[in-house]
Amino acid sequence: MNNLKYSICFISFFFLFLMSMMSMMFMIYFIMNNMVIFLEWEVITLNSMNIVMSVLLDWMSLLFMMFVLLISSVVIFYSKSYMSSEINLSRFIILVLLFVFSMMLLIISPNIISILLGWDGLGLVSYCLVIYYQNLKSYNAGMLTALSNRIGDVLILMVISWMMNYGSWNYIFYLDFMNNDLVMMMISFMIIMAAMTKSAQIPFSSWLPAAMAAPTPVSALVHSSTLVTAGVYLLIRFNILLIQSNFLKILLLLSGLTMFMAGIAANYEFDLKKIIALSTLSQLGLMMSILSMGFPDLAFFHLLTHAMFKALLFMCAGVIIHMMNNMQDIRFMGGISFYIPFTSLCMNISNMALCGIPFLAGFYSKDLILEMTSFSNLNLLIFMLYYLSTGLTMFYSFRLTMYLMVNDCNLLSVFNLFDEDYTMLKSMFILLFMSIVSGSFLSWLMFNYPYMIYLPFNMKMMVIYVSLLGGFMGYIISTMKIYSVNKFLVTYNLSNFLSLMWFMPYLSTYGLNYYFLNFGHNLLKNIDLGWSEVYSGLGMFNVIKKYSMMYSVYQMSNFKIYLFSFFLWMMIILIMLLIGL
Structure with missing residues (x-):
């Protein structure tokens, strides 16, 4: 039975890895020859109505497919060891494959109907994966995830009904010449709102840390290249339509605030997986904000580089949680670099890539985004949000490194430290290699023109300044052991406000549910039972x-x-x- 489980893992890994390599070869061929393939397959014809399946293959969809398939193949190989005690491992693998298939459908679709199929598939399968460990916390997190994503699904359905005015659901035909049309403006508003629900921008942010109830391999897949990036990818595809829209100015503000809010909340958090989830939220805010400034290529570039080191970060967290007897609180950790050196190496390099340390993957995209921000005609608020968020990224990453690697081991008196699992390490080393080289590889591949941004010396060095300041603050907070440092700095209510993601979980769960449920309870008590x-x-x-x-x-x-x-x-x-x- 065990051999059957592991053979399903290996076959899935091998198939996805092969598909990823094929996708990479096609992508290079398409870029060299400047090719786009648009396929239409007529599924059924009833009188004058055609149901058509469309596929768009260009360098962008093939490159994204390559990254998704590579990360998902590595995650499945990692799950072979991580989920080895799971009885229904084949069910887990099939759910992950369904998840990847839904994402593929979303990536290659120029048609809003097939986009809905992929979009809804992601929502449904993510619910099944979040409630995989069946307990009360998982069910609550699953419901919050599913209901938040349903808002986006409803908006996509409304887009489908509005697009019936045009005669076809292939949105790619209408983007260029119907920018100022009222119907297209309504469609653009609904698309932006749908993308905000999927990519967890304010006010829909609370589901993303809650989705950490899923198994760690799923978190690695969800937070790197599939579920949360679907909204960003949709906006990149619709970018020509959106660039004329005034909604993008609102999106710029909201995504900047999301980036800032997630950075602050991560510094108050002690749950290892939630810190990494909040860093994902911060990076999503960065992608959305640069996208709303009219740079879709830069957003796509950061989306791909971020996918690599974020998947690696979650995998390292999974190994650490396993080793720590399924404990996720970073206050109980410390000195793990002595026990699991290879995992610590991967963790540190992925953390450095996240911070934008020069010549790692994150540096190429993040530095370019921040320099374009400095170069653009923006107001002071957005400018400050960008640079403060960059400093906060360094802040929580350095704090995490100090708690995990440098501080003394704070584990319980009875604990079980074991050697590293080579199955997990092999899968992590693939992503480690990609976290180092993918930035330079992609910048050479995607931007076929040399780019040079001229700025004053201090503006060029601004990223280094805020990073050093953020790292210093993280060092101070983690070494002084002042858990109640907020009592000295700010009042209790303000610290509560900052640590609870600006009360967003209360607004989106208790704020909505409590009144309806209480009203229903009173009706039952006073009328039905009165x-x-x-x-x-x-x-x-x-x-x-x-x-x-x-x-x-x-x-x-x-x-x-x-x-x-x-x-x-x-x-x-x-x-x-x-x-x-």
């Missing part, structure tokens, strides 16, 4: 029950009661007759 109950079904039932009990006492007793009651009735009738006479 006076109407006494005067309708239950009251009638009680009366009949009381009389039937009295009759049963008569019938169950002995013969004397029958004779006595007969004699009594005769006497009553006789008296009545005498009175009548």
Whole structure:
């Protein structure tokens, strides 16, 4: 049975890896020859209605497919060891494959109907994966994830109905010449809102840390290249339509605030996976904001480089959580570099790539984005949000490194430190290599023109300044062991506000659910179980029950009661007759 489980893992890994390599070869061929392939397959024709399946293959969709397939193949190989104690491993692998298939459908679709199929597939399968460990916390997180994503699904359905005015659902045909059309403006608004739900921008951010209830390999896949990047990818595809829209200015502000909010919340968090999830939220804000400034290529570039080191970061977190006896609190960790050196190496390099340390993957995209921000005509608020968020990234990454690697081991008196698993290490080393080289490889591949941004020396060095300041702050917070440092800096309420993602979980769960559920409870108590109950079904039932009990006492007793009651009735009738006479 075990061999069958592992063979499914290996076959899935090998197939996805092969597809990834094929996708890379096609992508290079397409870029060299400047090719785009648009395929249409007529599924069914009923009278004048055609149902057509469309596929768009260009360098962007092939490159994204290559990254998704590579990461998912590595994640499945990693799951072979990570989920080895799972009885239904094949079910888990099939769910992951369904997830990847939904993402593929979304990537290659120029048609809004097939986009909905992929979009909905992602939402449904992500719900199944979030509730995989079946407990109350997982169910709550799954419901929050599914319901937040349903908003986006509904908006895509509305886009489908609005696009019936045009005669075809192939949105790619209408992007260029219908920019100022009112219907297209409504469609662009709905597309932006749908992308905000999927990519967890404010005010839909609370589901993303909650989705950490899923197994760690799923988190690595979801937070790097599939679910959360679907919204960004959709906006990259619709970018020509959106660039004329005023909604992008609002999106720029909201995504900047998302980036800032996630950076602050990560510094208050002690759950290892939630810190990494909040860093994903911060990077999504970065992608969305640069996209709303009109640089879709840069957003796509950062999306791909981020996918590599974020998947690696989650895999390292999975190994650490396993080793720490399934404990996720970083306050109990420390000195793990002595016990798992290779995992610590991967963790540190992926953390450095996240911070944008020069010549790692994250540096090429992040530095370019921040220099374009400095170069653009922006107001001071957005400029400050960008650079503060960059400093905060360094802040929480350095804090995490200090807690995990440098500080003393704070584990319980009984713990089980074991050697590293080579199956996990092999899969992590593939992503380690990509985290180092993918930035330079992609910058050479995607931008076929040399780019040079001229800025004053201090503006060029601004990224280094804020990173050094953020790293220094992270060092201070983690070494001084002042857990209650917020008491010295700010009031308790403000620190609560900052650590709870600006009260967003309360607004999106308790704020919405409590009043409806309480209203339903009061209706049940006062109407269904109140006076109407006494005067309708239950009251009638009680009366009949009381009389039937009295009759049963008569019938169950002995013969004397029958004779006595007969004699009594005769006497009553006789008296009545005498009175009548």
